[in-house]
Amino acid sequence: MAKYEKISEAVVRRLPIYLRYLSYLQQVNVTTVSSQQMGMNLDVNPAQIRKDLAAFGDFGKKGIGYDVNYLVENIRQILKLTDEVRVVLVGAGHLGHAISNYNAYVKDNIRIAAIFDNDASKLGKEVAGLPIQSMSEMAHTIAEKNIKLAIMTVPAPAAQTVCDQLVSFGIKGILNFAPTTIKVPKDVRVHYADVTSNLQSLAYYIT
Amino acid sequence: MAKYEKISEAVVRRLPIYLRYLSYLQQVNVTTVSSQQMGMNLDVNPAQIRKDLAAFGDFGKKGIGYDVNYLVENIRQILKLTDEVRVVLVGAGHLGHAISNYNAYVKDNIRIAAIFDNDASKLGKEVAGLPIQSMSEMAHTIAEKNIKLAIMTVPAPAAQTVCDQLVSFGIKGILNFAPTTIKVPKDVRVHYADVTSNLQSLAYYIT
DNA sequence: TAGATTGTTAATCGATTAACAATC
DNA sequence: TAGATTGTTAATCGATTAACAATC
Incomplete structure (x- = not known):
């Protein structure tokens, strides 16, 4: 029987x-x-997989x-990946360039739609076929293309300001590469992808 | 009283x-x-912070x-960040370049020591002041510079092979940007930093 | 059928949070 | 001193794993 338990973060x-x-x-x-x-x-753990899927x-x-x-098909549906997922990227530095040019997203139905x-x-200037746009165009582009996700590859001091703007324009999920914690409303989700803290916690496990 | 409980992953x-x-x-x-x-x-949560630190x-x-x-001073010691932490980076593509050039690590006592x-x-060719080296030099460089951590920015099909090499040369922690799961011995730790899965799980939380 | 494998329950493990005595 | 804040216990919550009846 299909269930309607809420799906946990870990799943x-x-x-x-x-x-x-x-x-x-x-x-x-196969x-x-x-x-x-x-x-x-x-x-x-196989039991974990069965439990996850049964959920x-x-x-x-x-x-x-x-x-x-x-x-x-079903996992795609659950994750809302059936239609193309459009993402904005803010911060066209080295990392922003690298992420934009990494076109492996496409096969996963994810598209960086504006930079x-x-x-x-x-x-x-063009990055991965897209013109770098001014911040003042953000509101318009996000609304026009109905974008809900953002990648932030900005310097730490800019992160909160940029985040506030994104949120005010309707962004609901942020992948944050800036090495800083950001504050968002409860209905917005942030995933942290800061390389430094990741390496630092890795260092703990050396021998 | 100081304690010797083992420090949990979350901490x-x-x-x-x-x-x-x-x-x-x-x-x-301050x-x-x-x-x-x-x-x-x-x-x-403040109680969490107190508990973490008390550990x-x-x-x-x-x-x-x-x-x-x-x-x-104490957190640095716990995380083994008191001495400079040297890291190798494998895969000098866009992402590898971006990470190498991101010199904010330096103030955190982390240094990319070879590419x-x-x-x-x-x-x-030079990236961030370092020459790109051939894979055949890896064993020597890792031993010589006593390196224990690695960043992998290689294509997914190469990940396991590169990982096996790194492990055989004494690497104990890997930050893996390749979109694939890799197998390592129990004493080696892998952190996953794949952008695509991160975005995909973020997509679930839209509205 | 017999072997394989799921779905699910119960047991276990780990992480978070509330509450408060101790004490600076 | 009185107010503030820690360290710690107990309660809660969430996630993982083992085990096995159901069944393909």
Whole structure:
């Protein structure tokens, strides 16, 4: 029986990982997969995978496993990846460039739809086929293209200001590369992707 | 009384965040801080902060708060950031370049000490003052500079192979930007920093 | 059918938060 | 001193894992 429990944060973090592996299976024409096999490949406990998947419906067949296509389709739906997901990127520095040019998103139905920077000398220059736009155009572009997600690759001191603008223009999710905590309303979600803190916590585990 | 409980994963994730804020306080010559004030600024429950800090010693003064300098010094020690942390970077593509050029690590005592790529045409070219080296030099350089951490900015299909090499050369922590799960021995730690899955899980939270 | 594998429950583990005595 | 704030315990919450009946 399908359920309507709320899906936990941890599950939402794992779904893209499942999706990635399942998409790979599609490519190599595997049609069925067991939680056991997925777990082996992704280093996740099979019971966990079954529980995760059971949280949003009855996808498996006892004795058989899961139908790969069916699972892919459903995880896409859960994650709201069925339509193209458009994202704005703010901060056309080195990292912003790198992320924009990384076109592997496309196959995952994610598109960087606009790029902004506050440096006047960069305006109009193209990055990955998109012109760098002025911050003053943000409101308009976000509304026009109905964008809900943003990537921030700005310096730490600019992060809160940029974030406030994005939120006021209707952005609901922010991937923040700036090395600073930002404050957002409860209905906006921030994921932190700061390289330094990531390395620093990694350092703890050396020997 | 100082304790020797093992420090949990969640705590280790938060320590760099605390450290960042405390370093900022040092800069603006604030000498004392309460868990309340830290919590406000970092969006962390004050009780959690007190518990986290208490896990590795008695750092606060009742009625007063914490000594900023003392705390900075101790968190650095816990995270093994007292000596310069040297890191290798493998994969001198866009993202590798961006990360190498981001020199904000330096003030955090982290240094990218060598860069490798398997593309012969890139060899010897300089990135952030470092020559791109051939993969065949990895073993030697890692041993010579006594490096324990690595950043992987390689394509997904190369990730496991590169990872296996790194591990065999003594690397104990890997920050993996490739969009793929990698297998490592128990004594090696991997942090995942793949942009796509991060965006995909963010998409779930839209409205 | 017999073997395999799910869905689900119960047990366990870990992380967060509230509350307050101790004390600066 | 009185107010503030820690350190710590207990309560709560959430996430993981083991185990197994159901069933393909």
